[in-house]
Amino acid sequence: MLDVIIKGLEHNGLITAFAFVGVIMWVSVVLSRRLTFGRVHGSAIAIVIGLVLAWVGGTLTGGQKGLADLALFSGIGLMGGAMLRDFAIVATAFEVQATEARKAGMVGALALVLGTLLPFIVGACVAWAFGYRDAVSISTIGAGAVTYIVGPVTGAAIGASSEVVALSIATGLIKAILVMVCTPFAARWMGLDNPRSAMVFGGLAGTVSGVTAGLAATDRRLVPYGALTATFHTGLGCLLGPSLLYFVVRGLVGG
Known part of the structure; x- marks a missing residue:
């Protein structure tokens, strides 16, 4: 039986x-x-x-x-796998009200840019501190600090080794867990009580899983708004990581 x-x-x-x-x-x-x-x-x-x-x-x-x-x-x-993951992420966007989403305006766009650049800089500095000196490794680990999806996408595009790609994924995963756990505790201090602040937070934090779980523990009504900008954040990182950001790092540290 x-x-x-x-x-x-x-x-x-x-x-x-x-x-x-x-x-x-x-x-x-x-x-x-x-x-x-x-x-x-x-x-x-x-x-x-x-x-x-x-x-x-x-x-x-x-x-x-x-x-x-x-x-x-x-x-x-x-x-x-990627298929159901992407389907779940896209599905959250259908709960967003366009009138609320527009309220984020330039602040939301600025949050997206800062949420991509600042983690990349921090990740690149950590990579440098741990002895990585080539542009490929620094860029890949820096991209992993953006999200654990951006890291492997960037690494695959610029030819990073599997070990460095694994480090980038681990970096992004740690960030996601920290966002999940810390968001409920810091929500009142950050003013996470309306769709606009949730969209700004999603753009700054970036990690879709971290933002979604963190906002779900704070106020479930805010999840679609945070997930929307966090999804754009991942896309922006995948575009900038293996292109502009990599070339900037290469220009600073060499090949």
Whole structure:
């Protein structure tokens, strides 16, 4: 009987993945309420659990895809892929009211620019401090500080090594977790109580997952607005990282 159930789950990998992630989210929400009284959002806890499970899966199989290397959880590879991720990000934009979005105006545009340039500069300085002296590595790690999507996109475009690309992803992931966890605590100080401030915050913070989870823990009505500018932030970073920003770094440090 158990073998029949396991085979059924393996043959319906995507459905199994949705059910498994649903259980993880339920456990995370319970932990959030019971242990942190809602101060740390369930999404942040779920990401930590996911990272641990990915490490366990990679250790058990010696593979490169975490739990997705196990036949039972192969559907997680599809569910966590770019297709469904991008679909979820785009779907949030349909909840935005155009009249509210326009209120961000030039402040929102300036937040996008600053939210791209400042993290890149910080990431590039950290890369320099840790001994990286070539423009490719510095630019890739700097782009990772923008978001963990911009980092690998930039690295792939300018020919960074896999180790440097991995560092850029790790940098962006740390940033995303920090934004998730810290946003509810700093929301009152930052005035995160209206769509305009949420859009400015999304442009400055940049990381879609971090902004979405952080705003969800603060005020769920603000999530679409923060996610909208954060999505533009990722696109802007992917455009500037392997082009203008890379050439600026190359001009400063050489090839």
